[in-house]
Amino acid sequence: MNTNNVTLWRSIRGPVMLVTLGTLFLIDHSGGMGFGRTWPVLLIVLGILWLGDYLGHRKA
């Protein structure tokens, strides 16, 4: 497996999704907006990360 061409965007995709998931659950448990209403944020964050990965590859 060649890891030299892996962009930083792709590497941090999983951890950033994990932080987002934890933040949404924490908001839910703190009495804020429920996870049932905020889960699309996960899709938005994933899309931003994919876009950054795509733009990073184009620059390279």
Place this chain on the structure above:
Amino acid sequence: MRRSSFVAPILLIAVGALLLARTLYPGLQLMDYVARYWPVILIGWGLLRIVEILTWSAAAKPLPMRGLSGGEWVLIVFLCLFGLSLHTVRGVANWFPEHIQVDGLDFFDGGERYEYPVSGEKASSHAPHVMLGAGAVGLMNGGAPPQKLTSCSWMRSLSGSAV
């Protein structure tokens, strides 16, 4: 050579510290805190891994294809299931529905709740007597007024009417 991560040891130290706090301070409501703040573990885990990857990137080391391995995702899923279950069981959940109905059948609830009063009365004996309880001794006076007990209980009924 396999690259080692410092996330797992730090998480292990954190879990050990929590359990140690529970043994040192038995009055500490640890499970209540865990039920409410378990997502902080996910946030800390993700932040630590981001810092780790940024450190590798700054040192011009090859970056991993995936920031989190498959095994870590499995562990995260189990952690989420445990946390959500604990959150629901401890009674602080606000997302779990009270009624889930499919074709008229009520799941997770077991029917409607009906409250009804409970009362009882017991006459006292006329002769004085000694009562032995768990670690206590009491002298009951003869001729005392009858003891009355009133309370309220509840039941659930699927048929829509309490029996």
